Structures are given as structure tokens and as C-alpha cells.
Amino acid sequence: MALTRKLRWRLGLGATALAAGLTVSALQVVEQGRETAQAYLFAYPLVLMELTRQHQALLGTTAINGFRHSRRFPDASFNSVVSPNVDTLYSIAHFDLRQEPVVMSIPPTGERYYMMPIMDAWTNVVASPGTRTIGSGGGIFLVAGPSWKGQLPEGMQLLRIPTEMAWMIGRIRSAGPRDYAEVHTLQDQFQLMPLSVWQGAPRTSAPAGMVELPPLDPARGPDKQLAGWSREDFFGSFCRLLRDNPPRAEDETMLRRIAAAGLLDADCSLEQSPLQRLGSFFGYRKVVAELEDSQRLLGKRPTFNGWRIGYELGEYGTRYQQRALVAKLGLGANSPEDAIYPNLHQDPQGQTLRGDKRYLLHFAKDQLPPARAFWSLTLYNDRQLLSANPLDRYALGDRDPLRYNADGSLDLLVQRQPPDDEQLRANWLPAPDGRFNLFLRLYWPQPEALQRQWLPPQIRLVQ
Template sequence: MIVSRHLVLAAVAIAIMLVGCGKSAPPPPPKVEAPPAPAANEDVKRLATEIYVYAYPLVVMDLTKQVMIAKTPLNTFQHRRAFPDASSTDVVNPNVDTLSSQAWLDLAREPIVLSVPDARDRYYMMPMLDAWTNVFQSPGKRTTGTKKADFVIVGPKWKGELPGGVEEIRAPTDMVWLNGRTQTNGKADYAAVAKIQDQYKLTPLSQWRKSGAKAVHAPPTPQTGVDAKTAPVEQVAKMNAQTFFSRFASLLPGNPPAKEDATVVEKIKKLGIVAGQPFDMSKLDAATAKGVEDGAKSAHDAIVAAAKGSTGDLRNGWTIHWDLGRYGTNYGLRAVIASFAVGANAPEDAIAPTTRLDGGGRPLDGANKYVLHFDKGKTPPASAFWSLTMYNDTHFFVANPIDRHAIGDRDRLNLNPDGSLDIYLQRDNPGKDKESNWLPAPKESFNVILRIYWPKQDLLERRWTPPGIQRAT
């Protein structure tokens, strides 16, 4: 009996287990909602936005330097020997007026001597930009003439004696972009310009003293981890706040803010950015970190949006920038220009009105014919020269049957009987009697740039404005 009873109890236990297996699982415990992410600290966001806008040109300049010195070492000229053609897409809004001679200088170790030859009255300019994109000096025909000369460019902290026969130029930052240009009158002028370019020399002061003005350059330093293919502004766009502000902080010791930036400097300290030290967001509380990240993104989005709009003065359909190259405390304009035209000239060197509209505000289109008319004595007021350049809707040159991309006062233009000047902007040849004044247009939409080198006072003081482009009837 005892065994039988055990068997019965076992059977009952198995039955209970089987019944239990058929039942549904007990309901899960109530789901606990995760606490919402902390809201961004709005005060910090505003602070980060302001500092990002302030810092943006410095970071863009550093990345531009990094990309360029991957091909050409520091303190060494990189010369362009020929104009781009209609197949070239490496330079946006190229010109066929000048050939460039560019170099990035590092003044942290010692001054650099810039030697220029006798240019025999040829127009050239050597604008020097500090790390914040301000033009602080521009040797050349306009300022120093065209005779042989030697300039010693010294950094903000340098102290010492200079040799005789040289002119001192003190840079506000250790980073300097020398963005030289030499007047070039067409392809036939390439060889003459190349001879001048080859005589532009950059020599460290210590070597200058030893070798008697003989430029000696160190071999290129291998660049590791450098993205030389992605545009600098695109690289900046990919940076998170920590990367951006850390890079900014690393650049501050050698490229100090200007005296008029004292208010912003205090705000930089308030955000926790220390010159020469990485910006570590892991030390921030969640709300502060989000405020910094959101502020950086907000600032970048605002810069991009502003660059797509009109940042200049609109006159007769032309957009004119009167005050580029030296920005003072206009940090917003400085950042926007750095996003699409880093290296812009000071107005005394060149002013370049642009337009994609006719005088009536309608987009320029190759389906139509246009005339740009200058009354007698009212052509662009240039002490050097002027040109009008044609671009397609992507800002590159336009292939055309006469291989002409620009027209200007160095060309053999035919004047009207009353002394006025007409330039014809259209796709088809206007005829032999007008071909000398024809600037070929594409069949689609287009835009033009009117470059005025060494503007006269009428333009600098805004008394002269280019006339609107008129649609021909």
C-alpha cells in the first residue's frame, strides 16, 4: 500500500505540472519608463553658438593649411602656371586675370623673409592673411611699388634685431597665408609671369643671414592622418563639438585673439575652453554637454544658411561686398565668408561684384541675349584693370567656340560712337562687328563676376555702382 500511495502522489504531481505548462505565463512587471534626456542648458547653448561662430574661421584656416601643405611644405611657394580651362573643376569661380603664388608661413620658430623681384611695373599683390582671415598687409604695386624688395615677416611674440635693407612686417598670428597674385595678360604671357614667380622667394631669417638671401627649404614633412581630398569646410561640418572646440583651443596659443575681442575671450573662458588644452566634454553634466553640442550645431547650420543667402549689398542686381578682408568684430560675416570664400581680398586690393540676375531681377539664362552697357567715362573705376568673367550655374568656366571666359579693359574692345561701351552676354556669336565685345554664355542659367583690381575712390566710397545687365529685345 505504501508504494501504491507513492505512485498516486507522483501521478498527481505530474498532472499538476502538465496543467501548469498549459497555462499562459504570468504578466510581465509593469514597464518602467526611462527618464527623459535632460534638456539642454539654454544659456550654455547660446554661449557655445557664439563661440563657434567666432572660432569657425580659425578652424577653417587651419584645415585649409593642412590640406595645402600636404602637397607643398610650409614656407614654400606653390605657383599656378596656367589658367584653368572649361574642363577644370578644382577651383570654384576661377579667374583668368592673374596667376597665383600661395604659401603658408609658420612664424612660431622664426621670421620669414619674402623677396620680390623688379616686376617692371607689372601689377602684383601679396596679401597676407592672419589665422582669423584678416588681411593685415599687402605688399605689391599698390602699396610698395614694383621694384626689388625684401620683407621680413615676424610673428606676434618675436623679439630681435633685423638685418639692414629689409622692411619689417609684424603678423598678428604665427599662422599666415600668403595669397599672392600676378597680372597675366592671356596665355601668351605665361612665360613672362613664370620668370617673375620664380623670383618670389621665402627664406627663414636664420638662413637669410648665413646664405645671403638664398632660399633653402627643408624637405616636405610627411603628413599622416591628413584628409587632403575632402574640402576643409566639409571636414569642419563633420566635427562634433568636442573635436571642434579642442582644435580651436590648440590653435589659440600661436594665434591669439585681437585686443578688440576681449569680450569674447571672457566668454571662451566661461565655456571652459583653455588655450592649448583639449576641450573635455566628459567632465560636463548632461544638460551642459547637450547645450554645447546643440549650440555648435545651431551655429554651423546658421553659417551654412547665411552663406546660401545674400551677404552683400544688392545694387542693380549685383551683390557687392564692400568690407571683406578685415572684419573687426563682425564675427558673423567673417564666419560666413570663411565658409565659401576663405582668403577674400581687402577692398583696396580688389572688389568683385557678382550677379545671377539681370537689371530687372530675373535670373540670367542662356536662352536670352543680354547687354551690359557702360556710359562714356563710367566703366569700372580700376587703377590696375577690370574684367567680367562668365560662369555656368555650378560656378565653372563655359566651353565656347572662341575660348573666351572673360573680357575687360585689357582686351581690344570697340566703343560706340558716343564713347560708351556695350558688352554682349549671349550664347550665339553676335556677328563680326560685335565679336570683340562678346562674352559667350552657356545655354542654361549663368552668373558673372566683375573683378575690379585696385579700385579707385569712387568705388571704395560707394559712389560707383555697376549698371544692371539688360535683356536685349
């Protein structure tokens, strides 16, 4: 009975299952709840990818098998993707490769840094044409799904995607409004179109989605909408998406567990026993709440000077909880070779960063972020979105006219009110009233950053 209570407590099941004294059945309910929670974490990135694709299509912020170029940085009204950057202008495309491959033509880019990472439907980065990988000369690529067996046209390089759905979040470096026109000219030279259109056929409209989802709310972010779905909606969508987006061989064990729990079957209907339904109900409710409380989950991960640093993003293997957590907090995360994202949520005393306090981030001259491309520090509110402020300033970085100290070191100020010293306002990152967090981005990080020889400094609480 003690073991039953312990397991019941861990899942938050309450006393319902034990009310009739059904000890064995209660254990089965608890185990079903645990299996449902694991299934949810496994499936979460795939379902969120499709929901994000349909949400962005509804808002007009993406294109299917074609580019949708952002012409300015996102602001505090942007809610389509969590943790957006304000360092690059996005060139976004969702791929639907069921009918045919898509041709991507990249022009010469000169000294302008860019990357065009492509994620499969499970959020693994499977290709990343860009300055780091192909230089500035450009090229022509054929992006093909797992079922395509055609002839590769001459002069093209094949990018084989293991799922029929994919997402490209292209990024071209920008310093903001002062170089928008130059970046826009370059964006317009990138081309993306179905192979048949490249060969001269007229373009036809692409489907808005791979499967039918519950009604979308354009005013709410995809992750918030997903948290409100029923268990039937979630696992039904997951099951239907599997048909065109196969998992990897190492996922077979998890798929068998999901099927054994009655959450995956041939007709995508949840055919479960009464005990399975009860356990799934509680397990689903618990895991959705836990993923919404993502900061608590993050708190279990190791930190470096207080910063959480994902050195293994973009490729997750069987680390399903990490994959779900990254999708929740930063869908579209890059491979570490392209960028790393040290992020900070607490001060040295373990207290959540808050706007009613003042903070200082000090970089010694020889400890500035080592990035071959550039670096930035971005502030997000407790919803992981940009925080409105009078300056419309959401980030600071080496593109900005920062004020360095006499010894070459750099102090960045994070607080709600502007600094008293007018000269320090260039180094001020405005904070909101409530909770917030910081993301330090290093684009094309130097080896010392990837090898953990360089770490971001600990933040200081200013009295």
C-alpha cells in the same frame, strides 16, 4: 511659452527640448544653441585657414615658407579655393613662423602690376607689398611672427604678423597664355626662405600643418570638408590653433562666451553638461547648414543696383559673421584699396541668375569700371567655382579684345548659348545650365569706386 517657441523656431530646434515640458531647460538649450552658432562663426576663418593650408599642401599647390608659383590660370577642375580669379598668376605661400621669421625678396617689376597681400590666421590682411604700396622698385622684407625678438638684418623691412600662421596669395597681372613666359621669368625672381637659410644654413622641411586635423579629401574643397566635421573635431581644432594664433584684445568677450558654453577649455576637450551638449548639437547643426546656404545670408546684405559690394573687406574687427561669410565665399579677399569685388546673384526681379536665361550688362562710355590697374568680370557656378564651357572662357575684362559700341559704351553678354551675331562673341561670357553668379573685380580701384560715387550698372534680362 510663446517666447520659447519663437526662439526654438529661430534655431530650428524642433520639439525635442520641450517634449518633457522643461520650459526653463528648453530656454537654456536654445541659448546654448545660439552661443554655439556664434562661436562657430567666430572660429570658422581660423579653422578654414588651417584646413586650406593642409589641403593645398596635399595637392602641391602651396609651399610652407617658400613660393609655389602658378604657371597658368585655374580652370573648371580647380577646387582648392572658392572664387579663384583668372586675371593674375598666383604666387602662394603659407607661413609657419613658430621657429623663425621668413625673408621675402621682391625684384623690380617694371610696368607689371602685382601685389603680395599677407593675411594673418584670422583672414585679416596685415601687409600688402605691391605696385600700389611700394611701386616697382622691389625690396627685401622680414616676415616675423608675434613671438620673434631678434635683430632685424640691415637692409630689410620688418613685416610683423600677429599670428604664427599666415597666408600670402600673391598676384601678378597676366593676359593669359600670350604673356605667360614673361610672367614666369618675373615669378622666378621672387624669393622666399627662412631667415637661417638666407644667412647660409641649409633648408629643412617645414611641417605640413600646425595641428592634426581629421583626414583630408583631396577631391573636395576645404569648405565642403569642413561642413562635414563633427562639433568635437571643429572646436577641438579651433582650440589647438589658438595656442599659436592669438586673437585680438577686442575678441576677449567672445572667447569668454565660448568658454562659458563649454566649447573651449585648457585641454581642448568639450566638457559640457547634458543641456549644453543638447543645445550645442542643435546649434552646430543649424549654423553649419546656414553657412552652407550662404546665398540666403547674402540676401540680407544691402545691394547697389543689385550688386553686393564689400567696402570693408580684409579687416573685419568684430564683424564675425561677415568675416566667416567672406571666408566661405572668397577666402583670401583683399583690402578694398587693392581690389573690390562687386558680386551679383539675382536679376532685377529678384530671381537667381540662371543659364536658361540671357543677360546683358551695359557700361556707358563714362561708366566703365574705374581701376588704376585693370578690371574683369568672372562667372562662377553654384559651388563658387569656375564653370566648364566649350571656350574655356571664365572671365572677360579690359585685357581682352572686346567689341565696343560706336559711342564707346560696352555690352557684355552672359548666357548659355553663343550670340547669333558672330561679332558679339568676343563679348560673350558662357553660362552653365543651372544657377551662377558674377564677380566684377576692380584692381587698385580709383577713389570714386571706393567712395561709392561709381556703381556697377544693373544687369538686364534679355527677352
